[in-house]
Amino acid sequence: MKKIKIGIAGITGRMGRLIFAELVKNRSFKLISGSEKKSNAYIGKDIGNVLGTKKIGIHISDDPEVLFNNVDVVVDFTSPKAVMHHVKLAQSCKVCHVIGVTGLTATQERKLKLASKKTAILYASNMSLGINLLISFVESLSQRLKEEFHVNISDIHHRHKVDAPSGTAISFGLAAARGKKIKLPLSKIPHLLKSSGKTSKFPIDFTSIRKGNVAGKHSVTFSSKSETITLGHEALDRAIFARGAIFAAEWIAKKSSGFYSMEDVFSL
DSSP states (O other): OOOEEEEEETTTSHHHHHHHHHHHTOTTEEEEEEEOOTTOTTTTSBHHHHTTSOOOSOBOBSOHHHHTTTOSEEEEOSOHHHHHHHHHHHHHHTOEEEEOOOOOOHHHHHHHHHHTTTSEEEEOSOOOHHHHHHHHHHHHHHHHSOTTOEEEEEEEEOTTOOOSSOHHHHHHHHHHHHHHTOOOOGGGGGGGBOBTTBOOSSSEEEEEEEOTTOOOEEEEEEEOSSOEEEEEEEOSOTHHHHHHHHHHHHHHTTOSSEEEOHHHHTTO
8 A cells, every 4th residue: 555655844843743643653654754943953853763752764854845845745733824835835846735723814714725726735723523523513503593692612722822712713603603694703803702701792702711731622602591502522632633634634645636624524
């Protein structure tokens, strides 16, 4: 069986390490490259030695072009700025690109879609099966409930997470908006964050908490004057996101172009 040649952007980061650990156990892939930003202390060192396995003869590079050289797919959990540079390389090299970075602007997302005309790009705020199933449930429930139900989306993450609400929370908000046949004003989302217990006039709002080392805890609550319905998900192990990313990489490696989400991967 021909192995899928893969590169990992941000390989010594929180998600990069988990993805590498999953690849070690997966016989469908062959790791070709791993990259980091120029200031990283591990540049030039053997990936295996840095990440706790035996020496593998592949060194961590600070050159993104090396990352995209001679690979079928790159998995990218870096930053919005790095992603926009990487997607240009994916487009020119015709390399499939799996992106798990959150906090992209609407303009940046449009650039991803434009690049997907020349190569396959998968962009997802969350790569777990449970979350993506829940997103579809939220849209369905929002469609069936009357306008009297207000929607609150809560997300709790570790204290190092920068964006708030999380990309996953925004995905839930978009799903609820689709169900209600309204448009979620992405540019105004910071104003939809609940404060002092107040609820916004818009029928969807958000609550975000950053504390400790929480991998990710989300809930979507539909509330009327007479009843409350809550859907929830808690990530107990960040490895679920790495496994989802690897599953997505295997799926998209068969595509030549197009813009995809985890809903496509999981056939939702």
